[in-house]
Amino acid sequence: MPIFMLNSTFFALLFSILLFFNLPTKNKSIKKDKLDVVSITFIGDLMCHAPQFEAAIVPEVKDSFNFEVCYTYVKDYFNKSDFTIGNLETVTAGSKERYTGYPAFNTPFDYLCALKNAGIDFLITSNNHSLDRGKRGVLSTIDSIKSLNFGYTGTFNSNRDRDSIRIVDVKGVKLAILAYSYGTNGNNIPKGHEYLINLIDTNLVKNDIAKAKTQTPDIILTYFHFGDEYKQEPNSFQKLIVKKVISYGADIIIGSHPHVLEPIAYFKGTNNLDSGFVAYSLGNFISNQRRRYTDSGVILKFTLAKSKNSVFLGGVEYMPTWVFKGIYNEKLSYVVLPNYSPNAFEEYPFLNSDDKQKMKESFDDSYKILNKYSSKHTVIKKN
Numbered sequence: 122m123p124i125f126m127l128n129s130t131f132f133a134l135l136f137s138i139l140l141f142f143n144l145p146t147k148n149k150s151i152k153k154d155k156l157d158v159v160s161i162t163f164i165g166d167l168m169c170h171a172p173q174f175e176a177a178i179v180p181e182v183k184d185s186f187n188f189e190v191c192y193t194y195v196k197d198y199f200n201k202s203d204f205t206i207g208n209l210e211t212v213t214a215g216s217k218e219r220y221t222g223y224p225a226f227n228t229p230f231d232y233l234c235a236l237k238n239a240g241i242d243f244l245i246t247s248n249n250h251s252l253d254r255g256k257r258g259v260l261s262t263i264d265s266i267k268s269l270n271f272g273y274t275g276t277f278n279s280n281r282d283r284d285s286i287r288i289v290d291v292k293g294v295k296l297a298i299l300a301y302s303y304g305t306n307g308n309n310i311p312k313g314h315e316y317l318i319n320l321i322d323t324n325l326v327k328n329d330i331a332k333a334k335t336q337t338p339d340i341i342l343t344y345f346h347f348g349d350e351y352k353q354e355p356n357s358f359q360k361l362i363v364k365k366v367i368s369y370g371a372d373i374i375i376g377s378h379p380h381v382l383e384p385i386a387y388f389k390g391t392n393n394l395d396s397g398f399v400a401y402s403l404g405n406f407i408s409n410q411r412r413r414y415t416d417s418g419v420i421l422k423f424t425l426a427k428s429k430n431s432v433f434l435g436g437v438e439y440m441p442t443w444v445f446k447g448i449y450n451e452k453l454s455y456v457v458l459p460n461y462s463p464n465a466f467e468e469y470p471f472l473n474s475d476d477k478q479k480m481k482e483s484f485d486d487s488y489k490i491l492n493k494y495s496s497k498h499t500v501i502k503k504n
Contacts, residue, residue: 157293157427158435162202164241165377165403165418166210166248169232171222172409176453177231184216188235190449191407195457197504198420198440199240204291206298207236207406208245208346208377212258213265222409224306225253230265237269243289247275247300247319248346248378252308259317275300275344276318283316286333294427297338299329302346303358303378321345323365330369339393339432340425343371348379348402353414353490355383355401363399367391373423374399381405381414382486384493385421385437393432398423407444407457417483418442418457419491422501437498441487443480445472460484461503 179185192199199205211226213233221227236244244266251259259276266273277283287298301319310317319325326343333341343366348359355363355376363374370392376383376399383401390397406418419442424435441460449456449471458469463484466477491498 155293155428158424159203159291159294159427160201160422160424161291161296162199162205163375163400163403163421163423164205164207164406166380166405166408167207167236167244168210168405168408168410169222169226169228170409171220173222173407173455174220174229174232176455177229184229186229186231188232189238190454191235191457192239193456194459195420195442196239198422198459198501201504202240202422204243204289204296205241206243206245207241208248208344208403209233209236209262209266210248210250210377212250212254212262214254214258214261218254218258226250227254227258233265233269233271237271241271243272243274243298245275245300245344245346246273247302247344249302249304249306251276251302251318252305252310255308256311256314256317272298274298274319275302277316280316283319284332286329286336288333288336288338294340294425294432295336295338297333297336297341298344299326299333299341300344300346301326321347321362323362326366327369330366330371334370334392339427340372341370341392342373342375344375344377346378347376348383350379351381351415352379353381353383359401363401367397372397375403375421376401377403379404380408380410382417382419382490384495385439385491385498386494387497394434396434398434398437405444406442407455409446409455411446413479413482414486416444416479417460417487418444419487420459420501438501439491439498440501441484441491443483445469445476445480447471447473447476459503460487461500465503 177186211228214227274287289296301321372394379402382404385400387398404418420440422438426433443460445456466480
């Protein structure tokens with residue numbers, strides 16, 4: 122199975138550049154074209170229910186938690202990517218606010234440390250739980266994120282911060298990253314502090330994309346926290362928003378909130394990419410939700426190639442994942458497992474028969490859902 126799938130335009134560009142590099146020339150003043158190829162990885166909801174932080178307690182040290190084990194089997198996939206983005210669906214407001222899970226999350230700072238150590242570079246912070254601890258929780262979470270040198274967008278600490286479009290340079294390819302949520306679970310945004318979170322407003326999104334274009338990014342990536350929980354199909358609102366932002370000039374669209382996977386679809390580009398795509402929901406990457414579909418997620422990886430002022434989608438890959446909850450290294454743990462084939466469970470000797478059955482079922486479900494609209498994307502090879 123190929124590492125990534127090339128479309129015809131991308132292949133022609135790559136072939137012509139490689140051919141040009143090998144042509145003998147007497148004119149040393151001719152400048153050789155440069156091809157930048159980067160890989161971007163996106164994962165879904167990073168949640169922390171109470172049983173998760175309770176399992177991570179380090180009893181010997183006050184207010185200490187160890188979440189590192191969660192990413193033992195997936196961190197190599199992050200580290201082999203040039204840039205990794207995830208949706209942080211909790212806040213870190215500190216121990217004085219009391220750590221809690223659903224319905225109003227507050228997670229230990231050590232949770233962020235584990236994400237950083239696993240190789241995640243950038244966090245989306247706009248979702249329905251962003252205001253679970255009000256303005257203080259938003260600001261505290263941003264401070265925690267910044268202290269670990271994560272990039273972030275979706276929530277902000279000032280009007281100036283909100284108006285600052287995130288442009289990330291990944292090995293010469295410039296990404297504009299925008300993020301919005303459908304709502305905040307009824308938690309009111311304090312009057313005069315509307316900058317705290319981006320809500321889905323088509324005028325706001327349109328203006329942000331227009332502003333992003335003035336900074337000449339190679340790609341405009343928009344994230345939306347939207348959809349119906351536990352539904353494996355995008356609803357009419359999701360489809361409407363996607364249609365609108367494509368017309369505004371979004372190149373790649375990523376979604377989450379349903380806590381289950383939804384399909385990937387492709388569209389003709391209107392901005393920089395000749396072909397873009399939307400992943401309607403990436404599901405839960407890690408959580409304590411154990412029902413069928415909610416224990417499944419995906420590592421979504423796409424490749425971009427840039428030559429001069431042209432940029433191309435080289436291909437889209439995905440690795441289904443499954444969250445194991447059980448005894449690992451003699452301790453109750455949550456461990457995200459790469460689920461690269463129907464028999465991937467054979468790789469993990471700590472799984473019992475019920476775990477194996479659920480992991481196989483998860484692969485079959487994920488493959489069916491993600492490929493429902495298109496089969497252009499391929500499963501990432503096992504590391």
